[in-house]
Amino acid sequence: MRVMKWSVIALAVAAGTSQMAVASSQSESKGFLEDSTFDIFNRVLYMNRDFRNGPNGASTSANPAGYREETGLGIRLLYSSGFTQGTVGFGFDAHSLSSIKIDSGRGRYGTGQFARTDDGRGDDTQSEVGGAVKFRISDTVLKYGSQFVASPVFSTDDSRILPEVATGTYLVSNEIEGLELSAGRFTALSSQTGTSRDDINGKGEQGLTSANIFGASYKFTDDLSAAIHRSDVEDYFKKTYVNLNYNLPLTEDQALNFDLNGYKTKGDGQERAGEVDNKIWSLAAAYSIGAHKFTVAHQRSSGDAGYVYGVDGGGTIFLANSVQYSDFNQKDEKSWQARYDINMATFGVPGLSFMTRYVRGTADANYTEREVDMEAKYVIQDGAAKDLSLRVRQAFYRDNAQGDVNDLRFIVEYPLSVL
Incomplete structure (x- = not known):
């Protein structure tokens, strides 16, 4: 699942169009080595899911318990070269991803951090290397x-110690100020627990055949942006995404923000995800005043099935009510959210920042799900440990059909810039 960030499309457009049209990025290239970066990103994740009513088949361990509890360390080495000078610039990116199991067990396995061994335990270590020209x-x-890809119709997930990795071709153009065009074709996707390029679930099973994506984002003004994206995932579905984001400044320290997101998904080919015919949208409104932000959101799903994603990336759900545990994306589900943030x-x-939210969804007269999330985060501002962050996330999920879950996560992240 994906926790939607405010103005994600507007921010992407702003970042991609920061160069003025009179001076292209390539004309300002300093060179292959001169513009290189090398970063080391470390993440420690402790995760506990208490299923309160017993395992109920939820655990994939050989000796299932009523909870899952694991701790892992993820280490990423990320190199990005600059571009050679000239009309056409050349460069390459490379990465090394490694996971280390700190704590797990046959009865507690299954938080999505490690691959599963034959005896039901988490793999002690995993690593993979890759790159792109x-x-x-x-x-x-x-x-x-x-x-790593962050398109609303094809997005690699990064909610555990290591991210998903996609293999393919991706074109992004910012030739016109304010307009970003993108197109891509991806033929493989590895999971967060598997190193195989065709592995979407950590078991080496073939998932993605190919996904063709297209997108356009336009920033009309500093406060208004829109986007439309489309994908064709072979033998699964075709998907269209739209976004409209508007920021209304009220005073120097007050503003309103409105964020509309919507998907339309239709099964295609062999329909390996089942018969999919779904429309889902969310509208969120946020009022900011000084250190405080108050948000309300409504989300609605309709059609013959719920919103389907995953084979096109575990982060492909840019919706307001996709939160820590649930996505509130079932068939004919309506949900609303109330949220409060303080800086x-x-x-x-x-x-130091805090957040709390409450989300409630109903799919029919008999089904209700609720989730309460609380989060505290602190980022060290200076000194030797500058940018080291500590975050605690707690979710209380209640479902009158599938059971209750308490989800606790403690996350430590430490980015290091070597070059």
């Missing part, structure tokens, strides 16, 4: 190889 003309970049920098503690 890239070319740039003006403000258009073509990349081929292994990469403690205003009160003299920069880097």
